[in-house]
Amino acid sequence: MKNFLLKSISFVFHPLIMPLLGVMFYFHKTPRYIPKPIQNAKIFSIVILTIILPILLFFLLKTVNKVDSIYLKSTKERLIPLFINCVIITLILIRVLTPNEIVELYYFFLGILCSTLACFIMAIFKVKASIHMIAASGFFMFAIAVGLHYQININGTIALMMIIIGAIATSRLHLKAHTNQELIIGLITGLFPQLLFMKYWL
Structure with a gap:
């Protein structure tokens, strides 16, 4: 039961869903x-580009034996998916979330791009960072920034995200997917770009 629960945490809070959660959180909290049609169009585009397209590309890569599992356990497996994700995020920044439209989400995705690039470069040098932690901590920092920006109470979201990040870390350690060091590297890699770009829109 414990093993199933911890596996479920890794699956439910997969990195692919975090960009969408960030967009939905922003639309829910922003004054x-x-x-609504613009919100729906943005959400639809994000679902297609950050969830459906990567899943389809994953199955293509799996068919040609470039990846083994959706968790990308080795640094070699990570290279092509991370590069593709960088291209997808760049496309989103150019076509979906431009800086003159919704500046907060533009810098959120710019932070995601920087985190993904950092993870890609680390993978080239065979340094493995937890992508789960990168995605969760990036969303966590963005949520805090939104709360500060609009002076709204998001204590519940902060508490929930701290629990989720702890659960993800516990899950990844239990499944022997990462070491403590890899989790910390992932946490910093996700947090730092969001923190860096806050000054451009706060």
């Missing part, structure tokens, strides 16, 4: 008026 700015953004027409």
Whole structure:
């Protein structure tokens, strides 16, 4: 039962869903008026580009034996998916979330791009960082920034995300997917770009 629960945590809080959670969190919390059709169009685009497209590309890579599992256990397996993800995020920044439209989400995704690039470069040098921690900590820092920006109480979100990040770390350690060092590297890699870009929109 414990093993199933910890595996489920890694699956439910997979890195692919974190960008979408960030977008939905922003639209839910922002006091700015953004027409519902525009919100729906952005969310639809993010779902297609950050979830459906990567899953389809994963199955293609698995078919040609470039990856073994969706968790990308080795640094060699990570190279192509991370590069593809960098291209996808760049496309989002150019076509979906431009800086003159929704600046907060633009810098959120710019932070995601920087974190992904850092993870890609580390993989080239055979340094393995937890992608789960990168994604969760990036969203966590963005949520804090949104709360500060709009002066709204997000204590519940912060508490929940701290529990989720702890659960993800416990899950990855239990499954022997990462070491403590790899989790810490992932945490820093996700947090730092979001923290760095806060000054451009706060």
